[in-house]
Amino acid sequence: MLSPPVFTNFESAYVEVIRHITDGYEYRNAPRGNTARECVGLSFQIANPLERLPFLAARKVNPVFHFAEALWYMAGRTDLDMIGHYAPRMRHSSRDGKTIVGSAYGSRIFNPVGGDSVSPFDRVIALLRSEADSKRGLMPIFTADELAVDGNPDMSCVVALHLLAREGRLHMVCYMRANDCDRGLLSDVFSFTMIQELAAVQLGLGIGSYTHHIGSAHIGDRDYDRVRRVLAEAALRPRPVTYAFPAMPADTTLATIDDVLKYEERLRTNEAEYTPDDIAGLGFAPYWQQVLLLFEAYRQIRFRGNDPVEENVQRALDPGLRWLMARRWPTRISDGSTP
Structure with a gap:
């Protein structure tokens, strides 16, 4: 073989x-x-x-960072302003304190x-x-x-x-x-x-x-x-745990990525907050709505002290993403398995 x-x-x-x-x-x-x-x-x-x-x-696993990094790549970016927000340790790899070059694969x-x-x-x-x-x-x-x-x-x-x-x-x-x-x-x-x-x-x-x-x-x-x-x-498990996640919408283009990142920036800088209904009204397919819900949940984790993430945001998250978020931030998000 x-x-x-x-x-x-x-x-x-x-x-x-x-x-x-x-x-x-x-x-x-x-x-x-x-x-x-x-x-x-x-x-x-x-x-x-x-x-x-x-x-x-x-x-x-931190799904917020994974989606942020993938979008950072697909936007062709090198700036630390965005990726450093989700992964502060990446700042140690910067030559100038402002950009990442070698690891900015998307650029x-x-x-x-x-x-x-x-x-x-x-x-x-x-x-x-x-x-x-x-x-x-x-x-x-x-x-x-x-x-x-x-x-x-x-x-x-x-x-x-x-x-x-x-x-x-x-x-x-x-x-x-x-x-x-x-x-x-x-x-x-x-x-x-x-x-x-x-x-x-x-x-x-x-x-x-x-x-x-x-x-x-x-x-x-x-x-x-x-x-x-x-x-x-x-x-200890007979088979891996899996959660079905929707496929990327067929009409996705690089312009879609740019549009998602406009809202990501508002959440990252705490200039806006969105309810699930707000996000649903932005015109994105459910796939991208989930990404923005992750960024909203992370905004609350970063900027709202020790308060739990709002329950309506937790309920709106894809079950697999919520499961991962609950393992990463157990005091801020529950996995939905308990009333």
């Missing part, structure tokens, strides 16, 4: 990856003082990339580069419309000049994303130089499969598989205890 192992959803892949590295790591090393267990040359495939979130109480996908007037994403979409079986739908991200920066704190972990249209479905292959498989892997797969979904919508295709290749797959010692708790939890 030369193909990578195939998993139904991301949670199954994630659990097997961290189990493999924890129990069968090849190397112990500590580049830049970050001690870790490492496997070289690890790959896996997800059959259904729409199931991109792990539902593990021990992991406490190299959704903005024109190298003197071109069209973005790599739009070039690839146009290519796949004109040549359905093309092998050339590659969007490079890593650039050699990143190696020329001594002690670069912000070097891209992603080499490229590759889109392949086959028999009515759009597949994606991701090439990583390195991946922290308990941290970065979760956000990377979430964002890249959302980009895959956006591209499929643009092309009018179904979602195919997502394949992830990693040069250095590692888990830091700082996360080892948590990884063990996750593995113990997963071992």
